[in-house]
Amino acid sequence: MVRLKSRYLLMDILYPDPSTWPATLSSAPHNPSLAIHSPTSDALTAGFLAKMIRESVAELYGDWGIGKLGGASAAGIQVKYLSPATSTAIVRCPRAAFRLVWSAITYMSGVPEPSSNPQKRGTGRERGCVFxxxxxxxxxxxxxxxxxxxxxxxxxxxxxxxERGVLGDLIEGISGAKGSAVVDSVMDESEDEAMLDDE
Incomplete structure (x- = not known):
């Protein structure tokens, strides 16, 4: 009996373009990391992501790439895990073709926007992203x-x-118009105490 060997690719979906960020996150520019790792819409399903990967492989490598994935049905690509909340997915592919799948994923550049009609999965518009x-x-x-x-x-x-943001605001509030002398004196006292401890 022949064992078919697979590879599992863990991938992130990132949104580096500020115009694609949700309104709630774009109004808080103090932490852009949250916006870059923002959730993906529910219009992206595991089946649709697998179809996007197969289409990307076909576009980049043609019939040869589809053949490496397992033929016209390309059943070799499966999305085993997809979390729109964390924009994370795990894709299973044949071991012999994992580099093709990796490169195809890297060249993908959009996910479907949510539709107002619940029967439709996507609207044809794409939200720009990086896989x-x-x-x-x-x-x-x-x-x-x-x-x-x-x-x-x-x-x-x-x-x-x-936490650093909260403490930074606190120190900025103290070191405002007349508080900078207070902060300097507190810093000098802590340095003096540190010197005494060293001796």
Missing amino acids: RVIRVSGTMRKAEEEAIRRARAEIVRVKDAE
């Missing part, structure tokens, strides 16, 4: 672990940025 492959793995488990690790790191980074 970034983060990890290529031989097992689904390793790709999932990397996605969880990156999500946790992003949460910690955003929380740290928010």
